[in-house]
Amino acid sequence: MTYIDLFGYFGSFLTCITFMPQVYKTWQTKKAGDLSLTMMLIVVLSTIVWLVYGFALMLWPVIVANGIVFTLSLVLVYFKLTFK
Template sequence: MELASSNYIETIGFIAAFLTTAAFLPQVFKTWKTKDVSGLSFSMLLMFFVGVFLWLVYGYYKESPSMIMANTITLGSAFLLIYFKITYRKK
């Protein structure tokens, strides 16, 4: 029963991972297309990036494929937004 329960929980994790990661991607795409970063807070992006990195480390140590997958993709997305914030800022 423990294995079935573990697989069920990981399935829930993958669904949550898909939804939360997918929800973040439109912001990355919109920022890339419009090059408008005025609504993005640099400090929020940095805190988010560090938080997602720590979730990735946590997922690695918990051996949770859903956490590793979601946080790897979200870390890349957060990195892109930080890159856009630096690159597209008004000088």
């Protein structure tokens, strides 16, 4: 593993956890009015596209990262539609 690989793994890790603080905050406050539903729907769509790409080429880092972000973005869409 090279020095540069470490940046790739660290970047993947950060990408995976990106939406966790937002899910936590929205769950705590029960307020999602300032969040863009369009943004979340783009995240849902983009992660589906990346999952197709990842499974087609069996790229596990792509599959794992986008599986996690896909799940978190679905939670945020649910919060957005529930909490208003």
